[in-house]
Amino acid sequence: MAQRKRLSGAQTSSQAKRPSGSQAAPEDEDDQTFTLPSSSQVLRGMESLAPGQLEQKTAEVVQYFLVKDQKKFAIRRADIVKHVLKEQRNIYPEVMRRAAATFQQVFGLKLVEIEQKNHLYILINSLEPSAAAPPSSSTNPKTGLLFVVLGLIFMKGGVARENVVWSTLKKLRIDPREKHEEFGDVRKLLTEEFVRQRYLEYIRIPHTDPVEFEFGWGQRAEYEVSKPRILSFMGELHQQDPQTWSQQYREAHSSSSSTPSPSPSQR
Structure with missing residues (x-):
């Protein structure tokens, strides 16, 4: 995939808002003030907790992720610490380890860090084969549109x-x-919503006048979407043998054998 400059706030031709996940500097500074605690600090933090408090904080982190995941937003480490753990930030690695286990065992989800620099996490479905299968007509219509675009990009x-x-x-x-009866504002859906959810990248093409953009697969798509199934989907769409x-x-x-391996991170 082309490694061109990723879209930022004022770069779109429609002056689209900056996709969430590329947060403003003050919020990024919150994460810079957080140093991952050592094992001894984690141990001391756990020892200072009241009975049941570790389980409670783990449940709160799980709930926080599930709420955010409803809109497929990437979750920042800084927000987990700031809004959930707060003064119990020293137990962050243990809470994340337990939360990852809960997602896997209870929900069939994997907690994946997609950006180590900014410590961004997503939840992906770890159940096969439905997790990466192309959508049927009964699924969310937006998902069908997404697969068409991902297929075209591929x-x-x-x-x-x-x-x-x-x-x-067209x-x-x-x-x-035009506003679509099922998809609404299609341009906004592709250039903002799917970008914010990390399914698509909307990339400015250098040295173009007037400015031009191109679409690429986003990080979530690389983890969640099977290229063989995308190709099969395109075959069905065009009535052609893949x-x-x-x-x-x-x-x-x-x-398909070199897809990023989703592994929970405690960083």
């Missing part, structure tokens, strides 16, 4: 210019200039 080699995406959607009778796209077929089946 077929185009990892990035798709914005005008190509809009042109493709062929499906989805006009980004193996006829030999290059994409090889990439899909070679990349």
